[in-house]
Amino acid sequence: MKLLWGDLHNHCGITYGFGSLENALEAAKEQLDFCAIIGHAMWPDMPKRSAELEFLVDFHLEGFAKLRTNWESVRETIKEWNVPGQFVTLQGYEIHSSEFGDHHILSPSDEIPLVTAESPAKLVAALAPYQVIAVPHHVGYTPGYRGMNWDAFSEHISPVVEVFSKHGCSMSDSSPYAYLHTMGPRDSRNTIVHAIQRGKRFGFAGSTDHHAGYPGSYGDGRVAVLAAEKTREAVWEALLARRTYAITGDKIACHFTVNGAIFGSEVKDIGSRQLQLEVTACDGIEKITIFKNGKPWALANGTSSISPITSVPAKGKYKVRVELGWGDNEQGYEWQANAHLDSGKIISIETCFRGRSVLAPTPGMRENPNMNALGNKLISSTETGAQWSCTTFKNATTLHPQTAALIFEIEGDSSSVLTVEANGSTFAYSIGELLTGSRSVHMKPHNSEAILFHRAVPVSEYVFNGEWTDTEKEHDVDAYHVEIKQWNGQFAWISPVFVIA
Numbered sequence: 001m002k003l004l005w006g007d008l009h010n011h012c013g014i015t016y017g018f019g020s021l022e023n024a025l026e027a028a029k030e031q032l033d034f035c036a037i038i039g040h041a042m043w044p045d046m047p048k049r050s051a052e053l054e055f056l057v058d059f060h061l062e063g064f065a066k067l068r069t070n071w072e073s074v075r076e077t078i079k080e081w082n083v084p085g086q087f088v089t090l091q092g093y094e095i096h097s098s099e100f101g102d103h104h105i106l107s108p109s110d111e112i113p114l115v116t117a118e119s120p121a122k123l124v125a126a127l128a129p130y131q132v133i134a135v136p137h138h139v140g141y142t143p144g145y146r147g148m149n150w151d152a153f154s155e156h157i158s159p160v161v162e163v164f165s166k167h168g169c170s171m172s173d174s175s176p177y178a179y180l181h182t183m184g185p186r187d188s189r190n191t192i193v194h195a196i197q198r199g200k201r202f203g204f205a206g207s208t209d210h211h212a213g214y215p216g217s218y219g220d221g222r223v224a225v226l227a228a229e230k231t232r233e234a235v236w237e238a239l240l241a242r243r244t245y246a247i248t249g250d251k252i253a254c255h256f257t258v259n260g261a262i263f264g265s266e267v268k269d270i271g272s273r274q275l276q277l278e279v280t281a282c283d284g285i286e287k288i289t290i291f292k293n294g295k296p297w298a299l300a301n302g303t304s305s306i307s308p309i310t311s312v313p314a315k316g317k318y319k320v321r322v323e324l325g326w327g328d329n330e331q332g333y334e335w336q337a338n339a340h341l342d343s344g345k346i347i348s349i350e351t352c353f354r355g356r357s358v359l360a361p362t363p364g365m366r367e368n369p370n371m372n373a374l375g376n377k378l379i380s381s382t383e384t385g386a387q388w389s390c391t392t393f394k395n396a397t398t399l400h401p402q403t404a405a406l407i408f409e410i411e412g413d414s415s416s417v418l419t420v421e422a423n424g425s426t427f428a429y430s431i432g433e434l435l436t437g438s439r440s441v442h443m444k445p446h447n448s449e450a451i452l453f454h455r456a457v458p459v460s461e462y463v464f465n466g467e468w469t470d471t472e473k474e475h476d477v478d479a480y481h482v483e484i485k486q487w488n489g490q491f492a493w494i495s496p497v498f499v500i501a
């Protein structure tokens, strides 16, 4: 089994989002293994059109009509991009519902018709001849106000639930990434931990819900699945088995079992529960929380990012993040960059590319099919270097980055030197210097785009192995899930293992 990374919920210009479908698939393929581009299709209980709601109602109706007109060609393009072993696509579309909460349906069938229904359950029923699931998303909104209706939840049609996206984090009412969109705040009655406490069984997914055709846009939500191979059938099997977890952006590799049963599964209680967790993170691990039935049950604290690491090995493995962006360019600043490592070896490179930050249409916003053609690409990589291009934007707010980054995993020692050449300027720092802290450099004298060499993170800070034993049965079904928090605020939420008495 291998970990595959994806986005199951991304929007573009096929409905009321922006950017072309082809550019969206191109962007997805650059840093994901699988994706589903979702068209908005219906809102059976949409509010009535009024002077105040004119814009809202009109853009929805126009978007739904656009998808209907182009459904055959959208489906065909998504089918063509599915190449076993290389890149996997799934078919799907979305139903908004004030009463039941928004859901997107997913299917491995290239034949699914575009039909309308009064509710997500009725939509799945109408598509009974096909393999279909319905994924509830942004579940934390107010009940009846497009938040999830957990009374109507069925694990048979919804094996996984989206717990994080551009809307924010739905895990609990005290989780980071509060809901700030125009749709309103989150409500504790609708959160994931509350649903777990009510005995609901499902796996976790993260996905962007990005509306400008950039699946997997870094920091907006992604999903990991543990699948036998990179094919549509294997990804589908993993979704049905709930072998999934949500990540915010960084590809935090996790393995979590209870009595040998992998995340998402159900296992018979044998009296004692042996929990095992292995994590390879992308930054220092700040905290790991094991939840039992939605409540924190065990904690493992890493080193704080604020206090200096006390014993830094002078030789070994390190992760160094090189982040590009800042400046005041709202139209996009293009980077051509390469990196070179002296006396050491680059073991892996992870890209953290983002799309433009768009969550919904706003008055005056115009469709431009190329708005998601950003040229974000890892052009080449070897054991000693890499070449890439990317486009970054002025940060959306001072609390919302629009940067791009590469994470280099390096085997070397304190004398290994990482040199980055970007748009004609050259900067070089040794691992020894970066172990003491970050270094920032600028491209221009004022309001400048900048490069941040993050502090080098030694392997002891980004790898964790832990074991716990629990002998207390609390309910007939006890659910164990895991939250991993990195220094940089990136998270992983691992699907529960359900222990059945």
Ligand SMILES: [Zn+2]
Pocket (backbone or CB within 6 Å): 009, 011, 038, 094, 209
């Ligand atoms: Zn959506």
